[in-house]
Amino acid sequence: MPGELRFDDVKLGDKIAGRYELKSIITADNGEAADFVCDYEGFPFRAKIYYDDSMPKEDVFEKQKSITSPYLPRPIEQDTHNGHYYKIIPNFQGIMSKPVNDKILMEHLIPDVVEALKTIHAEGIIHGHVRPRNIFYKPMSDEITLGDYGVSLEHMRDFNGDIAMNYLPPEVQDDIYDEKADYYSLGVTLVHLITGKNPFEGMNKKKMLKTASTIEFSVPPKVNPTLQTIIKGLTVKDHATRWGSSEVERALAGEEVEVVDNYVYVPPKNEFEFNGVKYEDLGLLVNAFAGDWFNAVEAIRKSKFTDFVEDYDAEVFGVVKQILAVEDDNIALFQLLYAINPDLPFCWKGMSFADLNAFSSEMLAAADKTPYKDIFSDGALLSYLQFKGADDDTISNIARLSDDARNGKDDELLAYKLDYMISGQFTYVLDDVPFTDVDSILSYLQLNVKDVVKLCDAFINDKRFFAWLDVLGYEEQIEQWRAEVG
Numbered sequence: 271m272p273g274e275l276r277f278d279d280v281k282l283g284d285k286i287a288g289r290y291e292l293k294s295i296i297t298a299d300n301g302e303a304a305d306f307v308c309d310y311e312g313f314p315f316r317a318k319i320y321y322d323d324s325m326p327k328e329d330v331f332e333k334q335k336s337i338t339s340p341y342l343p344r345p346i347e348q349d350t351h352n353g354h355y356y357k358i359i360p361n362f363q364g365i366m367s368k369p370v371n372d373k374i375l376m377e378h379l380i381p382d383v384v385e386a387l388k389t390i391h392a393e394g395i396i397h398g399h400v401r402p403r404n405i406f407y408k409p410m411s412d413e414i415t416l417g418d419y420g421v422s423l424e425h426m427r428d429f430n431g432d433i434a435m436n437y438l439p440p441e442v443q444d445d446i447y448d449e450k451a452d453y454y455s456l457g458v459t460l461v462h463l464i465t466g467k468n469p470f471e472g473m474n475k476k477k478m479l480k481t482a483s484t485i486e487f488s489v490p491p492k493v494n495p496t497l498q499t500i501i502k503g504l505t506v507k508d509h510a511t512r513w514g515s516s517e518v519e520r521a522l523a524g525e526e527v528e529v530v531d532n533y534v535y536v537p538p539k540n541e542f543e544f545n546g547v548k549y550e551d552l553g554l555l556v557n558a559f560a561g562d563w564f565n566a567v568e569a570i571r572k573s574k575f576t577d578f579v580e581d582y583d584a585e586v587f588g589v590v591k592q593i594l595a596v597e598d599d600n601i602a603l604f605q606l607l608y609a610i611n612p613d614l615p616f617c618w619k620g621m622s623f624a625d626l627n628a629f630s631s632e633m634l635a636a637a638d639k640t641p642y643k644d645i646f647s648d649g650a651l652l653s654y655l656q657f658k659g660a661d662d663d664t665i666s667n668i669a670r671l672s673d674d675a676r677n678g679k680d681d682e683l684l685a686y687k688l689d690y691m692i693s694g695q696f697t698y699v700l701d702d703v704p705f706t707d708v709d710s711i712l713s714y715l716q717l718n719v720k721d722v723v724k725l726c727d728a729f730i731n732d733k734r735f736f737a738w739l740d741v742l743g744y745e746e747q748i749e750q751w752r753a754e755v756g
Contacts, residue, residue: 286308303318318418319356341383342390342416362415375460380500440483545565646684
């Protein structure tokens with residue numbers, strides 16, 4: 271599949287330079303640009319149009335116009351279309367569209383790609399994308415041309431900010447990126463062309479880096495011994511001793527060239543950086559998340575976070591992966607916090623409370639109770655109590671309050687109900703007189719018959735009184751009374 275275009279002002283049917291009509295998309299998701307088949311007077315060409323966030327450097331773009339090499343596709347046209355840099359090049363066939371054997375690799379592909387790399391390196395340009403899909407056959411021949419060169423280091427990163435390691439050497443993770451990286455990529459490309467798959471296929475970024483730093487790439491034993499040696503030389507992990515053009519050319523000429531790799535792999539610390547601090551302990555990290563809710567919501571969606579958890583504990587990773595499948599970012603973070611540290615104080619969207627009594631008291635005292643009411647309607651409080659192992663009655667009562675919140679019930683009444691439930695004190699007080707049940711109210715009214723109207727008005731106008739009756743189980747009677755009095 272070609273993928274989806276990442277710009278709105280370039281589309282099929284457009285005419286580039288007024289004459290090259292975009293006919294179909296070759297690929298739209300290679301990170302820096304979209305590739306099209308275009309037509310001019312019945313002849314097919316290839317158009318490469320760069321995205322806004324990955325324009326090539328202007329000096330590189332200008333150099334590409336003047337570079338002349340039979341091993342590099344010289345642009346036929348090169349300018350801007352609707353503000354986007356573009357190149358029109360011949361529509362060569364990709365290398366993967368034709369069988370690749372040892373003879374083709376050693377007599378054509380390797381020497382031609384090396385010549386192409388020597389040419390652009392002499393101009394101070396790093397290719398950046400040496401891989402099968404950027405190596406092309408010239409029509410009617412076995413000659414090779416290397417396209418899509420001049421990508422900066424910034425364009426080698428995926429959309430999450432991680433470097434795409436599937437053809438790149440270990441040092442790129444440390445932003446060391448020079449000519450030697452292109453030769454390493456050529457080595458991995460040869461492995462891909464011989465075996466039919468990229469050796470990093472299916473790995474996450476961290477596993478790719480570890481693999482690139484620890485294994486020796488293997489090819490079938492039937493592969494030409496010289497070609498095996500060239501692959502070993504190109505994929506040396508030690509940047510200083512990795513082969514370049516000279517070693518490859520000498521090997522192709524039949525000379526025995528030594529492969530030396532002094533690289534010592536030092537496993538990186540498993541850590542995740544949050545707000546400038548690197549955490550190796552998941553418990554400490556989620557504590558930091560709780561203290562900065564809104565940055566944490568973004569952090570847990572990063573691939574680096576899931577990589578960190580996966581390396582931290584495989585069993586915990588299974589739980590975290592399931593939680594992160596929740597679409598709502600706030601709910602996902604909330605569940606993550608208490609799955610990792612159930613002893614955290616109650617917190618939600620930047621609010622934190624020492625305990626539920628503190629939450630209840632703050633809600634009662636708040637002039638604007640909406641943020642607190644949202645804690646009910648979003649299900650946060652109910653989830654918290656479930657994490658804490660609250661009894662069934664408490665869970666049932668809070669579930670009822672959550673329904674009230676979602677149904678738009680009075681937020682002040684909600685706060686009073688919560689206060690009774692959390693405190694466990696079911697005593698209603700009016701004018702310093704405590705009442706523990708409805709019978710005590712009736713007895714008090716009988717003793718104060720002359721003030722019964724005044725007292726009834728006081729009860730009816732006090733939301734705390736109705737909250738008290740509700741938690742005592744008189745909700746249906748209250749609703750019936752309200753219906754009768756209109």
